[in-house]
Amino acid sequence: MNGVKKECLSCTFFRLKVIDAGVCRIDRNLSKDFPTKEVSDICKRWSDAGQQYFIRTGWIKAQTSKSSQAH
Numbered sequence: 001m002n003g004v005k006k007e008c009l010s011c012t013f014f015r016l017k018v019i020d021a022g023v024c025r026i027d028r029n030l031s032k033d034f035p036t037k038e039v040s041d042i043c044k045r046w047s048d049a050g051q052q053y054f055i056r057t058g059w060i061k062a063q064t065s066k067s068s069q070a071h
Contacts, residue, residue, distance in 0.1 A: 006046045009039045010053040019063050 008014040013026040014037065023034035026045055037043075039060075049056075 004048060004053075006042060007039065008037045008041045008043065008046075009056055010046075010049055011043070012047040012049045012052070013045070014049070016056050016059065019060050 004010060008022065008024065009016075011024075013024055014022050015025055015034075016022040016039075021036055021038050024037045024043070025034050026043075028034070
């Protein structure tokens with residue numbers, strides 16, 4: 001795909017936990033302690049998540065909006 005950034009936020013194996021970080025679940029059968037990754041981290045085992053990227057960015061925007069309204 002053209003224009004897709006190969007970063008954790010757009011990877012199939014990434015699970016978003018907070019606005020700027022999550023866990024990499026590429027080896028989910030081997031361990032329950034998944035490594036923490038930042039949204040912009042890059043890995044050679046990246047796999048395109050497709051539409052999940054847009055869902056994740058929408059969630060981040062919503063969380064950011066909630067936190068700015070609370071202050």
